[in-house]
Amino acid sequence: MDETVSPDLPARLAAIRTRRRFLWTVFATYIPVIWFALKIGGDNLALVVGILWLVMASAGGILVSFALCPRCGDRFHMKGISTSWGGRCVHCKLSLSKEK
Numbered sequence: 284m285d286e287t288v289s290p291d292l293p294a295r296l297a298a299i300r301t302r303r304r305f306l307w308t309v310f311a312t313y314i315p316v317i318w319f320a321l322k323i324g325g326d327n328l329a330l331v332v333g334i335l336w337l338v339m340a341s342a343g344g345i346l347v348s349f350a351l352c353p354r355c356g357d358r359f360h361m362k363g364i365s366t367s368w369g370g371r372c373v374h375c376k377l378s379l380s381k382e383k
C-alpha cells in the first residue's frame with residue numbers, strides 16, 4: 284500500500300464525489316422518471332426507461348465501488364468483497380469532505 288499523498292488529491296477526491304453524486308442521483312430519480320415514462324408513454328416506454336435506469340445504476344455502482352483512494356491507492360469504498368459507500372476511505376480513513 285502506497286502511503287504517499289498525491290499532489291492532485293483534491294481533484295481526485297472531487298472525482299470520487301462526482302461519481303457518488305451520479306449514483307445517488309440515479310437512485311433518487313428512479314420513481315419520478317418511471318412515473319413520468321408511464322404517464323407519457325405507457326408500459327413500453329417505462330420498460331425501456333427501467334432498463335436504461337438499471338444500466339445507469341449498475342455503471343454508477345461500479346464507478347463508485349472501484350474508485351481508487353488518492354492517498355493509499357486501494358479501492359476507496361471496497362474492502363474485500365464488502366462495499367461501504369461512506370464518506371471515508373475504508374482503508375486509510377481519508378475523508379471526502381473538503382476540510383481535513
Ligand SMILES: [Zn+2]
Nearest residue numbers: 352355372375
Ligand atoms: Zn485510502
